[in-house]
Amino acid sequence: MLEEMGKAARAAARRLAAASEAQKNNALQMIAERIWQERAAILEANRADVQAAETAGLSAAMVERLTLNETRLQGTLTELGNVIRLPDPIGAVFDERTLPNGLRLRKQRVPLGVLAVIYESRPNVTVDAAGLALKTGNAVILRGGKETLRTNCALIAAARRALQDSPLPVEALQFIDNPDRALVTELLKMHAYIDMLIPRGGAALHQYCRENSLIPVITGGIGICHLFVDESADLSASLAVVRNAKIQRPTVCNALDTVLVHRAVAGAFLPALAERLLADGVSLRVDASAQAVLPPTADGKIQPAGEQDFDTEWLSLVLGVKVVANLDEAIDHIAQHSTGHSDGILTRNAENARRFTTLVDSAAVYVNASTRFTDGGQFGLGAEVAISTQRLHARGPMGLPELTSYKWVVEGDYHVRP
Amino acid sequence: MLEEMGKAARAAARRLAAASEAQKNNALQMIAERIWQERAAILEANRADVQAAETAGLSAAMVERLTLNETRLQGTLTELGNVIRLPDPIGAVFDERTLPNGLRLRKQRVPLGVLAVIYESRPNVTVDAAGLALKTGNAVILRGGKETLRTNCALIAAARRALQDSPLPVEALQFIDNPDRALVTELLKMHAYIDMLIPRGGAALHQYCRENSLIPVITGGIGICHLFVDESADLSASLAVVRNAKIQRPTVCNALDTVLVHRAVAGAFLPALAERLLADGVSLRVDASAQAVLPPTADGKIQPAGEQDFDTEWLSLVLGVKVVANLDEAIDHIAQHSTGHSDGILTRNAENARRFTTLVDSAAVYVNASTRFTDGGQFGLGAEVAISTQRLHARGPMGLPELTSYKWVVEGDYHVRP
Numbered sequence: 063m064l065e066e067m068g069k070a071a072r073a074a075a076r077r078l079a080a081a082s083e084a085q086k087n088n089a090l091q092m093i094a095e096r097i098w099q100e101r102a103a104i105l106e107a108n109r110a111d112v113q114a115a116e117t118a119g120l121s122a123a124m125v126e127r128l129t130l131n132e133t134r135l136q137g138t139l140t141e142l143g144n145v146i147r148l149p150d151p152i153g154a155v156f157d158e159r160t161l162p163n164g165l166r167l168r169k170q171r172v173p174l175g176v177l178a179v180i181y182e183s184r185p186n187v188t189v190d191a192a193g194l195a196l197k198t199g200n201a202v203i204l205r206g207g208k209e210t211l212r213t214n215c216a217l218i219a220a221a222r223r224a225l226q227d228s229p230l231p232v233e234a235l236q237f238i239d240n241p242d243r244a245l246v247t248e249l250l251k252m253h254a255y256i257d258m259l260i261p262r263g264g265a266a267l268h269q270y271c272r273e274n275s276l277i278p279v280i281t282g283g284i285g286i287c288h289l290f291v292d293e294s295a296d297l298s299a300s301l302a303v304v305r306n307a308k309i310q311r312p313t314v315c316n317a318l319d320t321v322l323v324h325r326a327v328a329g330a331f332l333p334a335l336a337e338r339l340l341a342d343g344v345s346l347r348v349d350a351s352a353q354a355v356l357p358p359t360a361d362g363k364i365q366p367a368g369e370q371d372f373d374t375e376w377l378s379l380v381l382g383v384k385v386v387a388n389l390d391e392a393i394d395h396i397a398q399h400s401t402g403h404s405d406g407i408l409t410r411n412a413e414n415a416r417r418f419t420t421l422v423d424s425a426a427v428y429v430n431a432s433t434r435f436t437d438g439g440q441f442g443l444g445a446e447v448a449i450s451t452q453r454l455h456a457r458g459p460m461g462l463p464e465l466t467s468y469k470w471v472v473e474g475d476y477h478v479r480p
Numbered sequence: 481m482l483e484e485m486g487k488a489a490r491a492a493a494r495r496l497a498a499a500s501e502a503q504k505n506n507a508l509q510m511i512a513e514r515i516w517q518e519r520a521a522i523l524e525a526n527r528a529d530v531q532a533a534e535t536a537g538l539s540a541a542m543v544e545r546l547t548l549n550e551t552r553l554q555g556t557l558t559e560l561g562n563v564i565r566l567p568d569p570i571g572a573v574f575d576e577r578t579l580p581n582g583l584r585l586r587k588q589r590v591p592l593g594v595l596a597v598i599y600e601s602r603p604n605v606t607v608d609a610a611g612l613a614l615k616t617g618n619a620v621i622l623r624g625g626k627e628t629l630r631t632n633c634a635l636i637a638a639a640r641r642a643l644q645d646s647p648l649p650v651e652a653l654q655f656i657d658n659p660d661r662a663l664v665t666e667l668l669k670m671h672a673y674i675d676m677l678i679p680r681g682g683a684a685l686h687q688y689c690r691e692n693s694l695i696p697v698i699t700g701g702i703g704i705c706h707l708f709v710d711e712s713a714d715l716s717a718s719l720a721v722v723r724n725a726k727i728q729r730p731t732v733c734n735a736l737d738t739v740l741v742h743r744a745v746a747g748a749f750l751p752a753l754a755e756r757l758l759a760d761g762v763s764l765r766v767d768a769s770a771q772a773v774l775p776p777t778a779d780g781k782i783q784p785a786g787e788q789d790f791d792t793e794w795l796s797l798v799l800g801v802k803v804v805a806n807l808d809e810a811i812d813h814i815a816q817h818s819t820g821h822s823d824g825i826l827t828r829n830a831e832n833a834r835r836f837t838t839l840v841d842s843a844a845v846y847v848n849a850s851t852r853f854t855d856g857g858q859f860g861l862g863a864e865v866a867i868s869t870q871r872l873h874a875r876g877p878m879g880l881p882e883l884t885s886y887k888w889v890v891e892g893d894y895h896v897r898p
Contacts, residue, residue, distance in 0.1 A: 080839055161860050165849060174871050257871050273694060278872045299894035306896035419889045421498055431583060431892030442579050453592050453675050453885035454696045455873040467871035471837045474849030476717035478724035
């Protein structure tokens with residue numbers, strides 16, 4: 063079955079590659095309208111998913127994530143509207159040159175071809191991923207979580223009915239509606255039909271995809287993030303940045319995990335930080351160097367950092383704290399413990415900022431800003447496909463151009479190679 | 481052992497990333513000089529490799545490929561000199577922008593990190609790959625063919641002695657000197673230490689790497705290439721282009737495999753083409769549609785095309801010939817049989833050229849030129865790492881920038897996310 067889907071997607075991708083921006087935007091508009099028309103059936107399907115999830119004893123947080131209502135659905139369609147309004151990168155010409163022999167070369171942006179997206183509970187990803195793929199002329203095969211199977215099937219059915227009335231082929235959007243896990247493994251071997259795999263989920267999903275996929279995978283989503291408070295930093299402003307990075311949304315990958323503090327300012331900075339963060343409900347894991355200023359407390363709110371603590375992505379209101387002797391010790395700590403997602407320095411010293419941004423090798427390196435900005439929307443990309451922490455193809459927040467490839471177009475006057 | 485090499489390469493890569501252009505160029509210059517100084521030992525090692533290859537009964541072509549002499553070595557070092565003179569892409573800033581909230585964003589080019597190159601017999605690849613990697617600030621782990629083990633060890637020993645006297649870490653250049661094949665399989669699993677794998681060799685090597693590697697692989701090097709002679713083409717100029725694409729160097733991936741001819745000009749074009757190509761020693765595999773004009777001959781120089789012939793990369797003086805009814809049939813044939821390397825149209829019809837370059841989806845798409853131009857040198861890139869036929873990261877001839885990644889550098893004034 064998957065092979066048939068792959069072949070159909072590949073054929074659809076050929077037609078999509080030649081579709082105009084207007085055709086793609088019209089089709090997306092029709093999808094948005096159709097989903098809204100069919101919202102009663104979609105929300106009905108979602109209620110069944112929610113009920114099944116509750117019966118199965120899924121956590122309240124999980125149930126909350128998979129729940130859809132009219133407001134949430136409207137929000138998802140508003141986002142789809144934003145994608146429609148973004149410029150279409152396909153067809154753009156770049157790196158044009160004429161060689162001394164008269165050959166005219168240019169690169170021309172083309173779709174990647176066929177994408178596969180494997181994701182977990184949130185049903186808005188179904189609409190997001192379909193929109194981003196079709197906008198960039200890619201066919202897409204989606205595989206959602208089994209907890210939202212009914213919701214996803216209803217969303218996809220509406221979207222495909224819309225495609226049927228549109229100039230785009232309906233096979234451009236496909237969904238694996240069989241929850242059997244063996245199909246994921248099979249999907250990962252379909253490199254003949256799929257050009258890029260985007261896992262959207264936790265560390266385990268990313269690792270499974272990387273280890274089992276014959277298709278190029280976009281790895282990312284795991285962030286052990288650092289901020290270094292340098293001796294010249296504005297301490298009161300730094301406290302606000304560290305607090306923002308830790309508590310503004312602690313469950314996401316760009317939230318802060320470890321604060322490194324220059325020892326010259328540890329005495330002035332750490333007690334104020336601890337007072338504020340403890341009041342926010344954060345607990346601190348302090349290494350030996352920081353315990354002189356922040357002694358462990360009986361209630362465990364401040365406790366000695368364990369061996370693994372600086373290699374843990376907290377995703378919760380916990381923060382590692384370490385005092386370092388200087389900039390280079392901070393840089394070394396980050397090299398050893400960062401996942402290469404988002405790391406920053408707070409400083410008034412321009413040379414230290416330069417050294418930090420040169421030597422710290424993460425997808426996003428910050429000077430005097432919260433790590434929470436690593437996000438396609440915050441970076442002004444208009445849309446976010448994923449946040450890549452790998453080094454090939456794309457790094458950091460990926461927007462529409464990162465769902466494309468290019469071809470070389472070479473024009474001559476019956477040129478032959480001497 | 482490999483894990484130690486990987487760790488050392490990763491540490492060296494961190495230092496390389498901060499090396500200046502002058503430091504990298506100096507080190508490469510020292511490598512070139514040292515190899516030239518030690519040429520007696522290197523050529524001696526090569527004589528032993530050649531002798532062993534002859535004793536083992538390797539083909540004359542194979543022995544020829546692995547043979548080094550002073551002229552060839554000098555040629556390789558001249559190429560290294562050219563790489564030294566290319567601009568260093570590292571540190572270049574692009575996509576700069578200031579967001580409405582005042583955050584200043586830029587992308588900054590950085591090395592990929594650690595490369596691995598697996599290659600076959602030609603020892604010049606050892607110097608090429610080392611030069612391209614170090615020039616772009618990447619550490620590299622090389623694995624050459626066992627037929628040239630002695631030569632490669634002598635080259636690497638000289639290069640590493642040069643690095644010892646240079647500002648770059650000697651671990652930036654490592655070579656697997658154990659010919660055990662199991663080590664290749666082990667190497668392919670070292671995604672913790674290696675960022676990109678470049679196989680340089682035949683289809684079997686590429687397939688093995690794609691199927692077994694946990695490291696992102698640059699796939700390429702396989703070309704089933706087409707030229708379509710449209711009804712409006714200048715036939716005598718087209719004959720010269722088809723001939724060039726087929727015979728100028730038939731053993732390489734961008735050589736022509738199939739010529740497609742519009743039926744309106746088949747009668748005028750094909751007999752002239754056959755006369756010329758048969759004289760060049762080419763034999764033709766003609767499909768049913770072409771046999772009316774080119775009947776099979778008793779000597780087999782013109783024979784009916786077999787079922788697999790249009791899916792064969794000839795790498796020799798054989799050419800598939802097919803007559804098509806129109807442009808779209810040519811485009812469909814290419815979609816079905818091309819490996820996405822290099823395909824072209826010969827035409828005077830600008831609209832047909834536009835349709836062909838839009839709908840044919842290959843790494844290089846030509847209008848009125850030989851497919852033989854698909855090459856980093858011919859495209860003016862100054863150096864060629866590989867020719868990619870995959871769609872992620874880089875497509876077509878890859879130069880120095882394709883050995884790099886980027887990071888986002890974000891500067892603020894203690895910005896927090898609202």
